[in-house]
Amino acid sequence: MSSTATKDHPQLAAIFNRDEPRVDWHDETLWWVRAKRDIAAHKLPEWELLRETASQIKNNVLSNLSSYLEQFEANAIKNGVTVHWAADAREHNQIIHKLLSDKGINRMVKSKSMLTEECHLNEYLLQQGIDVIDSDLGERIVQLAGEPPSHIVLPCIHKKKEEIGDIFHEHLGSAKGESDPKILTETARQHLREVFLTRRAALTGVNFAIAETGEIVICTNEGNADMGAHLAEIHIASMGMEKIIPQRKHLGVFLRLLTRSATGQPITTYSSHFAKPQDGKEIHIVIVDNGRSIQLGREDFRNSLKCIRCGACMNTCPVYRKSGGHSYHTAVAGPIGSILAPNLDMEKYADLPFASTLCGSCSNVCPVKIDIHDQLYKWRQVIVKAGYTPKAKTLAMKGMAFTLASPALYRAAGKMGRWTFKYAPFAVNNGANPWYKHREMPKAPEQSFGEWYAKRKDQHK
Amino acid sequence: MKVALFVPCYVDQFYPNAAIATLELLEKLGCEVHYPKNQTCCGQPMANSGYEHLTGACNNLFIGNFSGYDYIVCPSGSCTLHIKEHLHSHQNEAMAADIRKRVFELTEFLVDILRVESLDASFPYKVGLHQSCHGLRGLRISQMTELVAPPFSKPAQLLDMVKGLELVPLNRADDCCGFGGTFCVVEEAVSSKMGKDRVDDHIAHGAQYITSADLSCLMHMEGILRRQGSDVKVIHVAEILNHSIK
Numbered sequence A: 001m002s003s004t005a006t007k008d009h010p011q012l013a014a015i016f017n018r019d020e021p022r023v024d025w026h027d028e029t030l031w032w033v034r035a036k037r038d039i040a041a042h043k044l045p046e047w048e049l050l051r052e053t054a055s056q057i058k059n060n061v062l063s064n065l066s067s068y069l070e071q072f073e074a075n076a077i078k079n080g081v082t083v084h085w086a087a088d089a090r091e092h093n094q095i096i097h098k099l100l101s102d103k104g105i106n107r108m109v110k111s112k113s114m115l116t117e118e119c120h121l122n123e124y125l126l127q128q129g130i131d132v133i134d135s136d137l138g139e140r141i142v143q144l145a146g147e148p149p150s151h152i153v154l155p156c157i158h159k160k161k162e163e164i165g166d167i168f169h170e171h172l173g174s175a176k177g178e179s180d181p182k183i184l185t186e187t188a189r190q191h192l193r194e195v196f197l198t199r200r201a202a203l204t205g206v207n208f209a210i211a212e213t214g215e216i217v218i219c220t221n222e223g224n225a226d227m228g229a230h231l232a233e234i235h236i237a238s239m240g241m242e243k244i245i246p247q248r249k250h251l252g253v254f255l256r257l258l259t260r261s262a263t264g265q266p267i268t269t270y271s272s273h274f275a276k277p278q279d280g281k282e283i284h285i286v287i288v289d290n291g292r293s294i295q296l297g298r299e300d301f302r303n304s305l306k307c308i309r310c311g312a313c314m315n316t317c318p319v320y321r322k323s324g325g326h327s328y329h330t331a332v333a334g335p336i337g338s339i340l341a342p343n344l345d346m347e348k349y350a351d352l353p354f355a356s357t358l359c360g361s362c363s364n365v366c367p368v369k370i371d372i373h374d375q376l377y378k379w380r381q382v383i384v385k386a387g388y389t390p391k392a393k394t395l396a397m398k399g400m401a402f403t404l405a406s407p408a409l410y411r412a413a414g415k416m417g418r419w420t421f422k423y424a425p426f427a428v429n430n431g432a433n434p435w436y437k438h439r440e441m442p443k444a445p446e447q448s449f450g451e452w453y454a455k456r457k458d459q460h461k
Numbered sequence B: 001m002k003v004a005l006f007v008p009c010y011v012d013q014f015y016p017n018a019a020i021a022t023l024e025l026l027e028k029l030g031c032e033v034h035y036p037k038n039q040t041c042c043g044q045p046m047a048n049s050g051y052e053h054l055t056g057a058c059n060n061l062f063i064g065n066f067s068g069y070d071y072i073v074c075p076s077g078s079c080t081l082h083i084k085e086h087l088h089s090h091q092n093e094a095m096a097a098d099i100r101k102r103v104f105e106l107t108e109f110l111v112d113i114l115r116v117e118s119l120d121a122s123f124p125y126k127v128g129l130h131q132s133c134h135g136l137r138g139l140r141i142s143q144m145t146e147l148v149a150p151p152f153s154k155p156a157q158l159l160d161m162v163k164g165l166e167l168v169p170l171n172r173a174d175d176c177c178g179f180g181g182t183f184c185v186v187e188e189a190v191s192s193k194m195g196k197d198r199v200d201d202h203i204a205h206g207a208q209y210i211t212s213a214d215l216s217c218l219m220h221m222e223g224i225l226r227r228q229g230s231d232v233k234v235i236h237v238a239e240i241l242n243h244s245i246k
């Protein structure tokens, strides 16, 4: 992360684009996932109704969040679960650290949780002398590589199998040059089995928290959440406070949408319900705010909290596909990350709402119908007003607004060589212009349409 | 029917032929077309860059230019969408609201308002249709591949009326070309890669021309085609629909 911390999305994307065959490979891999999503969605004639239903359920949740959370907490406590509340990432990390240190535990197994990435839990625990092993295969790979995930569902989608082979050779002792996915997966399984059997604590994320029953639902394809949670004596579940759904009967709507949107599968291999701890064991749920209630208070952006983290908006996003997840320098990349991150730190993430053409494909695939591209547009307005754009840009925009508000100035600017553009940044024909690097300028015609029209009118007189 | 022709700034300056074709086509189809000569721009370049608050004067100029017509027709999906979604005025919101209802992109105007069923046009070439994102997902002039809904396409429906024209299929029917206004310079690397990939799709399917209801996308793809020294040309959909049998 440190190498990416000072660069913005355009710079990081330009670095990613130095290797064009790799960009093509990344783009095609994700497009293939998008295509699988399309096939799965088209098998359900009621798809659009399902999206609308999911969206409305989540709208209802957001409008009544505090009472649902209290209901959830009361029911979870009745089930024998301990509930903790964390206002921010720091508190979340401290709660988990205390739970572990009280029991003298210094090693933990963790299944996939984007929330713990958001809170940088691994780094924090490492500093406290606690070793965390990620048990999701993709997350384990990036963990061994010392990188953050580049995608919320497919954490190591940026790595080719040969590179994974090298990582496993170095860390897990697989044969040098081995890149057969089957053999590499088996290597990981053996390694993780030992981890599962020896860890006393397991941390998982939460996909859905049912207010009516106080139970949580965790979706994985590898069954690693279950393995970890069932074997350990303490199961800690980190949960963003927006993960609530009101009733069990609503779960079907979301389970049908989640993996179809994510990977094109009809359902995750494991959709596990956790309600009560086994005898002699403990379940702790940490409910985390970390900026969510601020986002809930932003009228234009609150419904970003409907997100169920399916990743479909990333797979369909041409900018994500051609710039890679790490270019977004935040835990959640892609279109959804670009509307969530400015809420946490507007200055640091001021570049992200601009890392989009506003093509709108994200909003169309989103299973809970978040108006992602409209929110990108709105964040731009907020960021400019807050003063997080370069002064030169503001000046240029003011000049442009001034010219375009005056027909006489506009015509004069046109005459001076068809807009040697302050006003169309692509029309300056030299090497310093970013447009010109890969594209020719439009040819200036003899006359503008306005000039042609004036002459035609004269002829018609 | 009194129609005002709204010619976006970059079309006026760089692609006058598309505007001429639009004007001639509308006249052929019986419209009384006016071109308010003090028009400049819809304000989108500022607004999409986060400076919507600077577009007030531009908006008032637009309202002054375009009030009092039955319809306002524009050969650009993107600029039409901007007016439909963002034309507001402190001084004259009622007129702004009226204009937002009356503005149409050319192909939707031909299909939905004029209900064109045949055209006297001929264009004996293989043509790739680029769906501009704002026309597609904003104005919904075609069905979007993400949705589970019946397919349709207003530009394709019109192009089907043109003699000799063959529409080529594409691998990705509605992926973005990467223009995106100031995105094309701010995110130069990703933008030009997106444009290259779009162009390649058309070329791989044998297109001789790439057409679209949006010239900003075509301008972007043309920049790439010309840099590559390609024979493939871009042409606005109005120029094809106005291409009479010669």
Ligand code: SF4
Pocket: A261, A306, A307, A308, A309, A310, A311, A312, A313, A314, A336, A362, A365, A366, A367, A368, A369, A370, A372
């Ligand atoms: S914003 Fe929508 S599409 Fe993107 S990850 Fe969230 S739920 Fe999925």
